[in-house]
Amino acid sequence: MVDKFLEGKGALITGGASGFGRGFAFAYAQRGADLILVDINKELLEETSKKVEKETGQKVIPIICDVAKSDQVQNMAKQAFEELDNIFILNNNAGGGFGFYKDPFRVKEELFDKTIALNLKGQWLVAKEIAKKMKKQTFEPLAGKIIHTASISGVRVDPGIPDYSISKAGVIAMMQILAQSLAPRITVNAISPGYHLTGAYRNNLEAMKMTMDEGHVKTPLNRYGTVEDVVEVSIFLASPASNFITGHNFIVDGGIAEVGVPAHYFKSDI
Numbered sequence: 001m002v003d004k005f006l007e008g009k010g011a012l013i014t015g016g017a018s019g020f021g022r023g024f025a026f027a028y029a030q031r032g033a034d035l036i037l038v039d040i041n042k043e044l045l046e047e048t049s050k051k052v053e054k055e056t057g058q059k060v061i062p063i064i065c066d067v068a069k070s071d072q073v074q075n076m077a078k079q080a081f082e083e084l085d086n087i088f089i090l091n092n093n094a095g096g097g098f099g100f101y102k103d104p105f106r107v108k109e110e111l112f113d114k115t116i117a118l119n120l121k122g123q124w125l126v127a128k129e130i131a132k133k134m135k136k137q138t139f140e141p142l143a144g145k146i147i148h149t150a151s152i153s154g155v156r157v158d159p160g161i162p163d164y165s166i167s168k169a170g171v172i173a174m175m176q177i178l179a180q181s182l183a184p185r186i187t188v189n190a191i192s193p194g195y196h197l198t199g200a201y202r203n204n205l206e207a208m209k210m211t212m213d214e215g216h217v218k219t220p221l222n223r224y225g226t227v228e229d230v231v232e233v234s235i236f237l238a239s240p241a242s243n244f245i246t247g248h249n250f251i252v253d254g255g256i257a258e259v260g261v262p263a264h265y266f267k268s269d270i
C-alpha cells in the first residue's frame with residue numbers, strides 16, 4: 001500500500017513528458033498529487049499525461065512551454081496556478097546536452113548559449129515564477145519543496161561536454177542560493193544522476209554504452225542507472241521524511257563521482 005503523502009498537493013514537473021520527468025509524474029500521482037506536466041514535445045506530453053491520468057486517477061494538466069523563454073514560463077506559471085490551487089512540489093528537471101567535443105573551446109557560441117539557456121536559465125526562470133506563489137502557501141511545516149535535476153558532470157566536470165558541465169555546476173550553485181533565500185518555508189535540493197537510460201540517449205542502451213566507453217566510465221556498483229533509481233530519491237525529497245534537508249545535491253550514479261574506480265577494474269597485478 002503506497003503512502004499518499006501528496007494528497008491535496010500539486011506537483012509541477014518540467015521535462016515531464018519523458019525520462020525522469022515521466023517517472024516523477026507516475027510516482028507523485030500514485031502518492032496522491034495532481035500534476036502539471038510541462039514540456040516542449042507536444043505529442044509525447046499528451047501521451048504521458050493521458051497515461052498517468054488513466055493509471056492513477058489523478059488530475060494531470062499538460063502545458064506546452066519552452067522553459068528557456070521567459071514569456072512562455074510566465075504564461076505557464078499563470079496557467080498552472082489557475083488549474084491547481086497549489087504547487088507544493090516543483091521538479092525543475094527539463095534539460096539536455098547537444099554534443100561532445102575534443103576541446104572545450106570548440107563549442108560553437110550558439111550551442112553554448114542554447115545549453116546554458118535550457119539547463120541553467122530555464123530552471124532559474126521556472127523557480128522564480130513558481131516560488132513567488134509557492135512561498136505564500138499555508139501548508140505546515142513547509143510551504144513547498146523544489147527539486148532540481150543537476151548531473152554528476154556538474155560535480156566532476158567533464159571537458160568533453162563543457163557547456164553541459166558548466167550549466168549543471170551552475171544548477172548546483174543556483175540550488176544552494178535558492179535554498180538560502182527560500183528558507184525557512186521552502187526546501188531546495190538537487191539530484192545529480194549518472195548514466196541512466198532515458199530520452200537523453202534516445203532510449204538506446206548502445207548509445208549510452210558508447211558514451212560511457214568513450215569517457216572511460218566505470219560504475220563501482222557495476223550496472224547501468226535506471227529512471228527508478230532517480231525517482232526513488234525524488235520520492236524521498238518530496239516526502240516529509242526529508243523535511244529537515246535543504247541545500248543538498250544528491251548524487252545518484254552507482255558511485256562514479258564519489259567512489260571512483262576501484263583497483264579491481266584495472267587489469268593489472270600492481
Ligand SMILES: NC(=O)c1ccc[n+]([C@@H]2O[C@H](COP(=O)([O-])OP(=O)(O)OC[C@H]3O[C@@H](n4cnc5c(N)ncnc54)[C@H](O)[C@@H]3O)[C@@H](O)[C@H]2O)c1
Nearest residue numbers: 015018019020039040066067094095151195196198199200
Ligand atoms: N539520462 C541521464 O543519464 C542524465 C544524467 C544526468 C542528468 N540528466 C538530466 O536529467 C534531466 C531529464 O532528462 P532525461 O534524461 O530524463 O532526458 P529526456 O530527454 O528523456 O527528458 C527531457 C525532457 O525535457 C524536455 N525538454 C527539452 N527541452 C525543453 C525545453 N526547452 N522546455 C521544456 N521541456 C524541454 C524534452 O522534450 C524531454 O521530454 C535533464 O535535466 C538532464 O540533463 C540526465
